[in-house]
Amino acid sequence: MAAVSANKLELLQIADAVAREKSIDRGIVIAAMEDAIAKAARARYGSETDVHAEIDAKKGELRLSRHMLVVDQVENSANQISLKDAQRANPGAQIGDTIADTLPPLEYGRIAAQSAKQVIVQKVREAERDRQYQEFKDRIGEIVNGVVKRVEYGSVIVDLGRGEAIVRRDEMLPREVFRNGDRVRSYIFDVRRETRGPQIFLSRTHPQFMAKLFAQEVPEIYDGIVEIKAVARDPGSRAKIGVISRDSSVDPVGACVGMRGSRVQAVVNELQGEKIDIIPWSPDIATFVVNALAPAEVAKVVIDEDRERIEVVVPDTQLSLAIGRRGQNVRLASQLTGWDIDILTEQEESERRQADFENSTRVFMEALNVDEVVGQLLASEGFGSVEDLALVDPRELTSIEGFDEETASELQSRAREYLEQLESELEAKRKELGVEDALTTVPGVTSKMLVKFGENDIKTVEDLAGCATDDLVGWVERKDGETTKYPGILDPNEISREDAEALIMQARVAAGWITEADLAKKSDAASEEAPASEENPA
Secondary structure (H helix, E strand, O other), X not given: OHHHHHHHHHHHHHHHHHHHHHOOOHHHHHHXXXXXXXXXXXXXXXXXXXXXEEEOOOOOOEEEEEEEEEEOOOOOOOOXXXXXXXXXHOOOOOOOOEEEEEEOOOOOOHHHHHHHHHHHHHHHHHHHHHHHHHHHHOOOOOEEXXXXXXXXXXXXXXXXXOOEEEEXXXXXXXXXXXXXXXXXXXXXXXXXOOOOOOEEEEEOOOHHHHHHHHHHHOHHHHOOOEEEEEEEEEXXXXXXXXXXXXXXXXXXXXXXXXXXXXXXXXHHXXXXXXXXXXXXXXXXXXXXXXXXXXXXXXXXXXXXXXXXXXXXXXXXXXXXXXXXXXXXXXXXXXXXXXXXXXXXXHHHHHHHHXXXXXXXXXXXXXHHOOOHHHHHHHHHOOOOOHHHHHHOOHHHHHOOOOOOHHHHHHHHHHHHHHHHHHHHHHHHHHHHOOOOHHHHHOOOOOHHHHHHHHHOOOOOHHHHHOOOHHHHHOXXXXXXXXXEEEOXXXXXXXXXXXXXXXXXXXXXXXXXXXXXXXXXXXXXXXXXXXXXXXXXXX
């Protein structure tokens, strides 16, 4: 009896030891043992027999039982029992019930024991993987410390104590080399559940790694007084972070720099000497862009809100500083603000303004059949096109020195004649290209667009409905810090991205792909999302 008690105790001790070692629940280990013993018993009594094993979690006693389904007519005697036989054992038995029949203890052979061991190992491994996944999936966005276990094909495998993680070569800083046993601090940016176990991906190049390092070094960020609104990095080389303070008495830049630069220096050291520009964030995009381009001085900014583009004019001597080595400064400023930034010198801007002025003068001279003086007058008064002139209030023209009512009326009359002639030429070109009349009825489509559509094989309402916004206005791809622009069918100066999307949606309504109600729902959903996105325009 003593030997039996010792065995019972041993069963529970093994379960406790495995649970502690693998950091998994003791109940999972006991359940794995029960499954393993039941599998071994099925090998003895027959694979069709529904054998169940139960281990008492307190006493360690093992009970084996065979479950039999009560049926009217027995087809398989291994797991079914007739109602008559069942009622002998249990008078209250009904068809559909399950009767448990106790089995005697088994002596397990070597093969059965080996099979049971494999089941337990497999179940424990699955539980361990699940525990790892559950533990780390909620830690995405945290910084962890680990020890380098091994280096494989340039990637580093890191031991986190309760799991293994990987830092891929492209997630490490340039020229960074790790050896076995090195301590490494990284950012968890992804955790995936995979067949070979949870995969924990770490990064040292992620922008948020820098933000989290600052949160560790700067108490004001940890306490929420100072907030990091945006981060842009060229890993291992240079970075910019935009910070704002919720307390007017706390300087956000000074808090991040620390006494004699101690706080920022701690982050720089961790990032292998990466230079960090700390910039005061501003909700006013012009101010934020000027701050982001520091240390370069900015003379003037011109904002194009529709295309999220900003033109920055700098003194001639500041151009190379504003652009930075290999375009690094302006590229990081663009990533930080989320706006495309064009940099011009004062001389270039002056030359371009002069070229625009001469171009407008020439257009007015040719379209209105006027002399150069009148063309220059109109261009200098801010008229950019013949359309502007045709639609303006006549009083604006008469207010120009030297223009009376008769002159203003004549100029507007010539402008309208020119536009009508242009419209008829575009209409003829449109028909020649085979663009269907139905396409002209889509709201927002102009004659100039119709010609462009025809030249690009968009000839029906369905053709336009099948387009993507990128097809019409082009798109931008950023890769390895380089920006590549791909042009669309239409001139982005004449139509914004939002208007191009609206044009396509109207074509889909006209084609019968969606209804006006669907369009209204989409519009409502977009307007509900807008306030949330406005909180952080950067």
